[in-house]
Amino acid sequence: MDFNISKEHEMCKKVYRDFAEKEVEPIASEIDENCEFPYENIKKMAKADMLGIPFPQKYGGAGSDTLNYVFAIEELSKSCATHGVILSAHTSLGADPIYKYGTEEQKEKYLKPLATGEKLGAFALTEPNAGTDAAGIKTTAVLKDGQYILNGNKIFITNAGAADIFIIHAMTDKSKGTRGISSFIVEADTPGFSLGKKENKMGINASDTRELIFQNCKIPAENLLGKEGMGFKIAMGTLDGGRIGIAAQALGIAQRALDETVQYTQEREQFGRPIAKFQGLQWEIAEMATKVEAARNLVYKAAKTKDEGKRFSKEAAMAKYYASEIASEVANKAVQLHGGYGYIKDYPVERLMRDAKITEIYEGTTEVQKMVIAGSLLN
């Protein structure tokens, strides 16, 4: 398949790689260890117009496309998967719903600062008792005197402690189930909106994941995104796009795990020769490489399908399902082939293995992706 990677894509890819090597790689292990959000790097990325890659320039974006955005996440994730998810959550989940469903005023007020990177975005759907089953959302929004009053909790929110603008999903009409969900744009400093403690995670440690707490949080009525009751549709549509981002993150992790293994197995000698000379190991590497390449094709295809304006739910789900599974598998193999060295933090593969796991879980677990894929086939 021809992904039609243009000169401008190539040039951007080079910039992402260069940025990742010089700015991200040197701090990746440290921010993982210290669970430190990379504020400085996000600022630098904003300066290079990396925080609004697929949005039109009139909204402050770079005026490029999803494929280019995928390259950014892939390259960043090769060096640090946390950088990848920060960019993905910001762009696909925080900014994209405003671009897709927002009014001109909302785009002017919220999309612009997000796309230029002046502000950081986040997205909240999940609650303690509502994950995949969105109908179970308990957070409510009640319209009163021209304001919506929000009450409830959201959990596991990526970028929570760092974001300025949130897309929040709440029930406006409990009786209608998923059709009673609405989406809102909420600013971080709104009274009644507070953050819970930072989650202590297995991987992507530098990402700031928290609970959001709403206690009589009043927001202007014009911050309703779309119409009342459109929230579920907005959330699902947004997650379709988000999945391409996570798939790209998984692809970056997998590629790096493979690269590390290729290098290490040629350097490491046992029985008087590099271990890469052993056929058993060669076969492992061949399998890893083939899977990474297959994942790449799925991820790029999903991005291209979105860029062509076609329906892409199935493609995004396939890309996310496959890329995340093989990211875990390849990173796991990479650790195995590094032997004892793979298990210590001097080598990046142990971090890759921890970071890979989350890609199978967030923005729809592997099981949810399979539901989406099957759903699109079986009607």
Added chain:
Amino acid sequence: MLNVIEKKCTGCAVCIDKCPFDALEMKNNIAVVDYNSCTMCGLCVKSCEYDALELNEESSQSKKDNSNYSGVCVIAEQRDNVLMDVSLELVSEGRKLADQLDVKLSAVVLGSDIKDTANELIAHGANQVYLVEDEKLKNYRTGPYTSIITNIINKFKPEIVLLGATHNGRDLGPRISARINTGLTADCTELAIEEKRGILLQTRPAFGGNLMATIVCPDHRPQMSTVRPGVMEKSEPDYSRTGGIKECKFDLDSDEIDSEIVKKSKIINLAPDSSELDLYTEIKEIVKQANKSVNLEKADIIVSGGRGVGKPDGFSTIKELASALNGEVGASRAVVDEGWIEKGHQVGQTGKTVKPKVYIACGISGAIQHRAGMENSDIIIAINTDSEAPIFEVCDYGIVGDLHQIVPLLSEAFQATV
């Protein structure tokens, strides 16, 4: 050949001022060319608004007659009235080239209160030294140095001009070469004469030291090179040598150097507006920095550490051996980049080029970039745990083993013998 189209010449005399070689004058309101002085550089042609001057094809630069160029000339550099080592290295090397060509070797020094340098240059092989002394020339400045040296070159027409590839030499060399329209080869590490044509073979590293290139300048004179400090061997001075010393001052009226020419370097008719720039560049201050204490280029013995030292304080082992041998501490780029030791210690393509009597590489793999800076050392000793490390290919003696065991033993042994 340069022609004046008399019908077009208005006698404005603009070209007279533009000519760097004083080869044009006004006679009866028409420009007239002195063909002995004209180098066909074409500056006057460009300056003429009336298209009254033209250079015709057959006399294009590549067909110049070079037979009137002879001799090797070293542009010596002084700082604080002391000659830089590279200048003596160049005079020593220049002597060999001059002997091979059977021509004279001259040296030029600019500065103030620099008479002592002349004897030094003669002792190392110069036949003739030109001193240009003026308070204003005490410190190097691009403008006046370019003008004066260009004039000296144009007057005495050496076939080869050598400069040290110091920061100043590399500032000055290209400026001169552009002014006199000849070739310049930068940062040479080897010079030789091709016997067939008697031309200078100028060899220099390129592509980050991955490749050596030999450059020639067959048709233009002089052939100019800047030469990397520390590469050429400095000969033993012989103070019984004799040579001519010619002093040229701005306000000097007579003598061997045509005072008029030197005077002109002050008035400057070399290039448009250059008189202003000669005067204008001003040195506000010169600051010496402490990193001078590392003197790798002059060291007889260098003990260098690379990644194999393991950690920043691993260098203490290296330093002990260096001090036991009364040598200096060197380092590979990798450890300098890591911040384990200051940049001043770095040996290699992007660091210093050294050629001590003994170079001991400890825990250095010997990447090409590092080798570029040390492989001319007389004796290279490599200590590395990896028997496949490329450093073992360039060493004279190699020890496969852990430097942390070997180096302290060496320190101990040498301390006992010294």
Added chain:
Amino acid sequence: MKIVVCVKQVPDTNEVKIDEKKGTLIREGVPSIINPEDKIAIEEAVRLKEEFGGEVTVISMGPPQAKDALVEAYAMGADKAILLSDKAFAGSDTWATAYTLSQAIKETGQFDLIFCGRQAIDGDTAQVGPQVAENLSIPQITYVKGVDIEDDEIIAKRQLEDGYSVIKTKLPALLTVIDGLNEPRYPSIKRIIDAYNKEDTIQTWTVEDFEVDKDKLGLDASPTQVYDTFVPTRDHEPEILEGDVEEKVEKLIKKLKEEKVV
């Protein structure tokens, strides 16, 4: 303030490998980059533009693929980028390169400052900057690691081997800059997209587009020629000392004594 920056696209010499058997460079697969010190030059020019206003024009001479370097320069904030590309320029040495660049700079009109990187990593000559300054009859300051502008004067810190000097000169002037002067920014993704999609961001000039004396171009006009190239080698047989640690050290000391170096 009108600023011109001269840049060169170079192979990343850190990635260059050698064909040991043939004794030649393997340039295949070696990425092309903007010469690192030229990036410093671009950054400094863009910063001065941001501070004082004005316009930055980047000029490069090279083959058509050198356009990539100009896209990158544009994306770093240059307003205009001009690629001088013509078969007639091929094989230029520093003299001919400086001539061609100087003529192009003249064609762009008035300027206040010219920035060049000190030297390109493929040639390491450091000659083109000063030669351009000479051709344009303007003062130069080389090895610059600090820049201050006051009215029509420039005050620059010039790196020396054993310290630095502070030099003042009048604009227009040419500066060659060294690593450490600034930290070059990353190219803007938005401006990369613009470079490829907006009209006239990158211009390509051939000999017909600016005033040049065709006898001063390319290989034929270059005073210097490449006579030979070779891969550096060392002509001796290394001797690996064997034994246990003490024996090895003893042998080495004995050798050094034989060589009369200690």
